[in-house]
Amino acid sequence: MVPFMCARLVLFDIDGTLVDCGGAGRRALVGAFEQLFRPGSVSAAMLVPFAGKTDFRIFREIAHALGIKSQRLAKKRAEFERAYELALHRELHDGEDTTQRVLPGVLTLLEKLAARDDARVGLLTGNIPLGARLKLERFDLDRFFEGGGFGDDARNRRGVARAAREDMQRRTGIDFAPDDVVVFGDTDEDVDCARHNGFRAVAVETGWAEPGSLEAAKPDALFRDLSDTDAVLETIFAE
Ligand SMILES: [Mg+2]
Numbered sequence: 001m002v003p004f005m006c007a008r009l010v011l012f013d014i015d016g017t018l019v020d021c022g023g024a025g026r027r028a029l030v031g032a033f034e035q036l037f038r039p040g041s042v043s044a045a046m047l048v049p050f051a052g053k054t055d056f057r058i059f060r061e062i063a064h065a066l067g068i069k070s071q072r073l074a075k076k077r078a079e080f081e082r083a084y085e086l087a088l089h090r091e092l093h094d095g096e097d098t099t100q101r102v103l104p105g106v107l108t109l110l111e112k113l114a115a116r117d118d119a120r121v122g123l124l125t126g127n128i129p130l131g132a133r134l135k136l137e138r139f140d141l142d143r144f145f146e147g148g149g150f151g152d153d154a155r156n157r158r159g160v161a162r163a164a165r166e167d168m169q170r171r172t173g174i175d176f177a178p179d180d181v182v183v184f185g186d187t188d189e190d191v192d193c194a195r196h197n198g199f200r201a202v203a204v205e206t207g208w209a210e211p212g213s214l215e216a217a218k219p220d221a222l223f224r225d226l227s228d229t230d231a232v233l234e235t236i237f238a239e
Pocket residue numbers: 013014015016017051052185186187207
């Protein structure tokens with residue numbers, strides 16, 4: 001590892017933090033699930049809360065709600081990924097949904113970070129890699145991310161956070177101290193996974209957090225959205 005004293009590793013959650021896909025991910029996940037297991041199970045599946053969870057945890061919870069055994073679930077994993085990929089692509093590109101958007105300030109912030117040599121940028125997301133790629137490509141944001149942690153790297157978000165740092169260390173050759181890692185997310189689970197690994201946590205209210213839950217999680221900083229680029233950068237590079 002090459003020591004580089006001042007480099008920050010900035011890790012971003014996707015849904016509710018970078019982009020709002022207008023529920024495309026949820027619809028694609030539920031659609032793929034129904035296709036593989038049980039037509040007409042949408043209403044039960046929709047009862048499972050999604051925010052802050054990894055795709056596979058959502059998948060398991062839907063299955064549990066419908067009484068499907070985990071063994072049967074594991075066997076269908078590759079098939080499920082393929083069905084999800086097709087459904088998500090359709091939802092993101094052919095749908096009538098006009099609510100899909102990049103969240104305020106995100107593009108400017110990513111451009112500013114990309115222009116600096118003291119920051120590296122990665123993902124920390126519950127999405128499986130193909131879901132992350134499709135969602136970011138939809139808005140031409142994939143070019144900003146070198147790597148990171150994904151929903152299939154670990155059973156829970158804390159493990160995904162650990163995997164994100166490890167992946168970025170491998171890719172950059174930089175040994176990021178935990179305190180030099182800054183996690184951006186829209187739920188208390190994002191804050192929790194940062195804290196658990198000794199990372200800094202920045203919460204943003206552009207997602208689906210329950211009112212008050214972000215303050216309660218005590219992030220290092222809390223923003224309504226990311227449009228005040230200078231203030232956000234100041235937080236990232238604060239000593
Ligand atoms: Mg999120």
